[in-house]
Amino acid sequence: MRDHQEGAHDGHNGHNGHDANDARDAIEQAWNGVVATARRTATEGLVVGTSGNVSARVGDLVLVTPSGVPYDRLGPGDTVAVDLHGNQVLGVLAPTSELPLHLAVYRHTDAAAVVHTHAVHATAVSTLVPEVPLVHYAAAMLGGPVRTAAYARYGTQELAEHMLAALRDRTGCLLRNHGTVTYGSTLDQAYDRTAQLEWMCRLWLTASSVPGHTPSLLSLAQLRDVQDALKGYGQPG
Numbered sequence: 001m002r003d004h005q006e007g008a009h010d011g012h013n014g015h016n017g018h019d020a021n022d023a024r025d026a027i028e029q030a031w032n033g034v035v036a037t038a039r040r041t042a043t044e045g046l047v048v049g050t051s052g053n054v055s056a057r058v059g060d061l062v063l064v065t066p067s068g069v070p071y072d073r074l075g076p077g078d079t080v081a082v083d084l085h086g087n088q089v090l091g092v093l094a095p096t097s098e099l100p101l102h103l104a105v106y107r108h109t110d111a112a113a114v115v116h117t118h119a120v121h122a123t124a125v126s127t128l129v130p131e132v133p134l135v136h137y138a139a140a141m142l143g144g145p146v147r148t149a150a151y152a153r154y155g156t157q158e159l160a161e162h163m164l165a166a167l168r169d170r171t172g173c174l175l176r177n178h179g180t181v182t183y184g185s186t187l188d189q190a191y192d193r194t195a196q197l198e199w200m201c202r203l204w205l206t207a208s209s210v211p212g213h214t215p216s217l218l219s220l221a222q223l224r225d226v227q228d229a230l231k232g233y234g235q236p237g
């Protein structure tokens with residue numbers, strides 16, 4: 001895949017040639033990561049079929065899964081890239097209909113990757129509460145208690161705005177009656193945050209479904225204590 005053609009660029013334009021190659025390599029690498037992460041959301045049960053979508057930012061480009069193509073059919077030649085305004089820059093396949101949601105995250109945060117899923121436990125919780133109850137300190141990894149964004153139809157700017165409000169000081173949120181959004185500085189980090197969020201929602205549903213019992217919850221002070229510990233020691237226990 002890498003095709004530097006070192007000898008071909010040693011004329012007057014050699015330096016720019018290398019820069020162009022580096023940019024192409026970065027885009028190709030990010031695209032492979034986007035496809036691998038999208039496949040992972042399907043194989044690990046966070047989405048069914050082609051629901052959900054994944055993106056990664058490379059400079060001023062956003063690489064994003066296309067609309068309606070099964071992830072196992074996406075290859076290296078199918079790169080879809082848009083600029084931060086949503087204008088398509090690379091590829092012929094149409095970007096996901098949730099593009100406004102991805103672009104809103106990149107325009108308002110330092111995210112390098114965004115994962116959107118319809119993970120079943122998280123989506124179930126999105127229909128029940130405005131904020132995921134603090135059943136576990138894993139919420140600290142998402143910046144605090146995870147909010148549920150108000151409902152708006154998929155693909156709309158309105159949904160993107162509701163999502164931004166729910167994401168304030170957080171790296172993930174639920175979308176009411178819809179799914180999840182998380183972001184991170186890498187695709188793996190964004191994916192792991194989705195997996196943690198789904199797990200935490202499953203945990204709450206499990207604990208709160210025992211008849212005659214109500215789960216105990218952490219206080220905000222206890223969560224803050226965990227956030228401080230995470231800053232100090234890096235690794236959660």
Ligand SMILES: [Zn+2]
Nearest residue numbers: 052098154179
């Ligand atoms: Zn969706």
